[in-house]
Every structure is written in structure tokens, then in C-alpha cells.
Amino acid sequence: MNSSNALRILIVEDDELTAWAIEEALIAAGYGVCSKAGDYETAIRVMIQERPDLALVDIRLKGQIDGITLSEQLRDIRWIPLIYLTANTEIETYQRARKTRPTAFLHKPFRPLELARQIDLAMDNFYQEKIPTGKTPPEDVFVWDGKGGYVRVNTGQIVLINASGGYSELVLTDEEFARIMPGSVHQAMLLSIPFGNVLLYLGDNFYRAGRSVCINLKYVDRVESDRIFLRQHEVLLPIGKHKELLERLPVIRSRK
Template sequence: MMNTDNKVKLLVVEDEILLANDIANKLQDNNYEVIGIADTAKKALGILERHDDIDMVLIDIILKGEFDGIELARFINDKHQIPFMFLTSHADQYIFERAKSVKPHAYLLKPFNARQVCIAVELALKNFSNKDSQDDIHQNKDFEPYDNQVLSINDSLFLKKNQHFERVPLREILFLKADSNYCSVYTKTDRFIYSVGLNKIEEQLPTQRFMRVHRSYVVNINSVVGFEGNLLFIHNEKIPVSKAHKGDVFKHFKTI
């Protein structure tokens, strides 16, 4: 069963209520959590103020009210620093140039289906993680939605599980284990399996918290509850420490 705390949390800003509800339903059907729906920039800002755990915002460029979606995006960039994508059916050159100025992480062209919504969400998350933006509303970027994506955003990893992303706070990750051509990420409640090498995921982790202890293991130092000989104890697991890493590893633990 999925840990609901790990669901990626989204805000939908769209002033056509039927369309907004349709988008929300598509996202929820694909295991994303919709925190709220807003039909104006002002309402969206209120939701963002009340929910500091929102991971991403889907924004219609044309909104009723004092501010349009582009001005809302500018505020998100300034204060919240989370990824966002634009929803649009058309845009003249002036609107498009304004939209580019706030560096959206993806565009979703109306009309769209459920698969297109999910791909756009994943692309926006990937672009934000890579500190990239989508500069062309019709741009086709190289992106396979079901490949081995490991995204580092703020203090979490976004990991793929059953064809959708889950947000896993770094503090919840216990250790990583390499097994042949696969790598498993063990958390306090789950396991994520990737068909990539351990090095690829290790690159996304902060070195002050995670360290290599063996050719086949990377551990969260803060998750170590004890040790004996060349073994670390983490959540009922015994993790071996190789001779090559022993000196660097055990200097983190003081003995009396």
C-alpha cells in the first residue's frame, strides 16, 4: 500500500471549473494529490500560504481577476521556489514572451488527455530539478516518462513507483543497495527499485548526510543506530563496511 504522505502534492489554478475538476481527477487517478483548486491568482496565493508542502503548481495563463497566471508564476518564483507549468490553449507573441520571462518548467496545451497531463507534470519536475525551463510552447524535449528518473528537489528525492513519482524526504531514506544491474532505495516504509547503477542515484544525494560504506551500499549516516565490528545497524538491517571505507565511516561515530 502506498504511503499517502509520499504523494506528490499539486495545486491547480484554472478558472474554468469543469476543466479544473477534470484535471484534478486525472491527476488523482494517477496517484497525485491535489491540495486545492483556485480560479484566481489571489485564491492560489492563499492556498500556497496555508500549505507549505505543495510540490508543484499547474497554472492557466489566462485567469480572471486582477492578476493573470504569469504574474502568479512570478510571485511563486520570488517567494516559494517550487516548479510550475502553464496551461494554455493559445497565446499571442506578447503573452508568449511574457510567459517565457518567468521561466516555466513545462507547458500543457489544451485540449489534453490524462497521459499528457502526467507527462507534463513529470517533465516540469525534471526541468526544475535540473534547473532548466521550457522556452518554447511547442518544444518537444527528449523525455521518456517511464524511464529511470531520480529527481532531487529541495530536501527530497522524487522516485518512480508504479509509473508515478513519489516524494521521499531525505530523512526517510535509510540506505541504498546495489544488486547486479539494479539499485534499491530503502526507506522507513518502502523500497524503490531502479535498473540503474548505484552511482547514478548516489550523485543526487548530499554528501554530508549520505556516504559510501561498501561497493554495494550507500547509507544515511543519521539512520545508523549502532555498529559492531565492520557492521552498521540500520532499521533491523546489518550493513557491511568494507576495508576501503572503514576509516572514513567510523570516524563519524564516537565510542566511550
């Protein structure tokens, strides 16, 4: 996988040898490690400064703040996939951790293959669930590339999204598609994620132009009474949507 597309992972583990073993296993599996943290303060700083795509957090950390409380605060900064590392099998601890909505659990000691599988499971689970109200979605999303891995997509480079049954079609800019799929013929990326769930990961610059289409206002080139033009794409505009759309755009009005 291209290093610019690799999943960047934060490891929160206060046992140095275990942290190094996890890092080696992640790098061997093709993932990137943005940083390792052994305490609360370091983990918070990394989340703010380096903005990881996924966090591996040991439930048992030294000090007054454990991994469960830390994870809640990490996700207040940015809602990302979370995998708990634990050697603890107490039902009370499990139930408390479960309330924080982790995307996977990994029991120690673990095998490198199991680590990679849990990351795949975490990514699948993350995009199938809704982001809780008030949480900040990531700037990048990871989508299945059809070749056995996930690829990074910057949401600002999404031109539009179409609903297709229980799937979603992601239409990217030419530049973004060429970056992540070099040498491939440009086509929409089909995601096995419901349309409504995809919309939760998009910013305020996206507008739902119909029941089954959402557009990025950044790429609107022309608006007519019944259609929108975005680069080389044309989207039909339902009755009643024209005025609403214009209110979302910086329109300089003049006499006709």
C-alpha cells in the same frame, strides 16, 4: 496507487469550469488534488499550508499578477515540478515563461490523456535537473516504481544512496519500503537519475561518505576507523573521512 502515495497537485486556474474539468481528469488518472486556486493570494496560502507536490498554473490569471510571476513566488516557497497551462501562443509570453524553468507546458484545450502524459514528463524532467541555488527542496520525492507510476518516498526514510553507473540505488528503511511496496521483497530501488542529482534533494542530515555513497546520519549505529554501520548495512569509509564524519555526529568524547 495508494492514496498516501498519490501525487498531490495544486491547480491554479481562474476559470471555474476549467478548474473542475482538470480536477476530474487528475482524479480519474489516479492523482490527488490538494486544492484549487483562482487567484494569487489563495495559491500562495495553499503552497504554504498544504505543501503540494506539483503545481498546474494557468499563465493568464485575472488581476495584476499573472501565472508566470506567481509561479516564481511559489517556487521561492518550495521547489516543485511546475506545469504551465496556456492558450497563449505568443513567442514573448513563451520565452518569459521558459525562463522560470517549468517542467512541462500544457496547451488548452487539452485532452485528459495529454494531461497525464505531461505530468509524467514533468516528473521525469524535474529530477533530471539541478535545483537552483537557494531553493528549498521538497521533503518527499517521487520515484518510478517500475509498474507504470511514481511512488512517494520520504527523504528522512532513506538510509543510504549508492551510485551505480548513470543510475542511483536508493536503500530505504524496512518500514518505508513495506509502506510503498507492500508484499514485495525488500531491495534497493534503482533510479535512472545521476547520483549527483539525487543528492540535491536531500537535507543536511545526509553525508557523502565516499565518491559513490551517501549516508543518512540519522541511521548511523557504529563508526570504526574504516567503516560505518547503518542498521543492517555496512559502508566502507575512505582514508581521511573518519575524523570528518565524527565532526558531523554528536559525539561524547571520553578517555580511552
